[in-house]
Amino acid sequence: MTETVPGVSGSTIAMVLGIYERLLNALSMLTTKDRKKALPFLFTFGIGMACGFLASIYLIRYFLDNFYLQTFFFFIGIIAGFLPYIWKETVKTTKSGLIKKHYFIMLTSLSFVIIIIIIQFFSGMDNLDPNNLSFFNYLYFIIAGLFASTALVLPGISGALILTIMGIFEIAVDAISAFHLPIILTIGLGVFSGILITSRVVKYLLTNYISETYSAMIGLVSGSIFAILSNLETGFYTEFNVSVLITFIGGATLVVFLNVYKNRKV
Structure with a gap:
């Protein structure tokens, strides 16, 4: 369920559950x-x-139809939190000998924030x-489905x-709700292909470049707030109220x- 909510990591839930x-x-x-050997578990x-x-998906579609602004600010709250x-x-995984490690993390993260902003302007x-x-x-x-597949194995x-x-969250939700097969199958093809490729790539990155990978994740998570705000309906600020807060x-x-629960489990 968490894979359908922007900001809530399925991998984090998998950690909490110990799998x-x-x-x-x-x-x-x-x-x-x-x-x-892996098929029985994965099935x-x-x-x-x-x-x-x-x-x-159907629950989110209901909330988007009836509480549009409140739903997206719930997502933003998750991301900000x-x-x-x-x-x-990220600081914990960064090698202690790295010079000015906070600046390294900030620079890498900022690079990915800029990438996300560029994607928003040119995704069309x-x-x-x-x-x-x-x-x-x-x-x-x-391509979006392929990148989305990394979420299955990348914490956060x-x-x-x-x-x-990538600018297609609402499109994907609408397609599944309306059972629009062309969109569902193309995104699904990207996800399936990505699972076969990215699981090993992400495992390699987390093993050999964990600090760089986590720094990139900070940039992706931070930039996603801009992505959500840029995709909201024009003039949303006029409807901002206590319920949104x-x-x-x-x-x-x-x-x-x-x-807190994850740390208790650990």
Whole structure:
């Protein structure tokens, strides 16, 4: 369910439940000769994930239709609440001998924030007509799905967050709600292809370049706030009220609760 909420990491929930290492290893085995050993676990895990995904998508569609601004500020609250924790983890993973490690993290993170801002200006996904899509639109969906697949194995990032950054979160939610197969299949193709490729890549990066990877994650998470705000309906600030502020605080509080619970489990 958490993969459908921008800012809530499915990998974090997997850590809380104690199955993160097993999931990462199972996904990595899909491209090896030992893939059959991973299939029973991934099959049962996949059934639960599919059921939770569909239930959550329809719930999110309801809230977007009836509480548009409150829903997105709940997402922003989650993201804002998560940033201090991911900064702390990044500093912890940075080698103590690295000169001015805080500046290194900030520079890397800022680079990824800039990348996200550029994506928002050039993605061209605003006011897209689902019934009149070009070849390049479908190609972009595949690429977005491929990047979103990294969320399954990368702590702190959700698939919905990646789709938000790429500017197609609402498009994906609408497509699933309306059962629009062309969009569902193209994004799904990207996710499936990405799982086969990125699980091993991410595992390699977390093993050999953990500080750099976490720094990039800070940039992605920070930049996603800009991505959400830039995709909100024009003039949203005129509708800002107490309920929006409450959902923002609620999102941040949820992250604090998850992190406290995770630390207790550890």
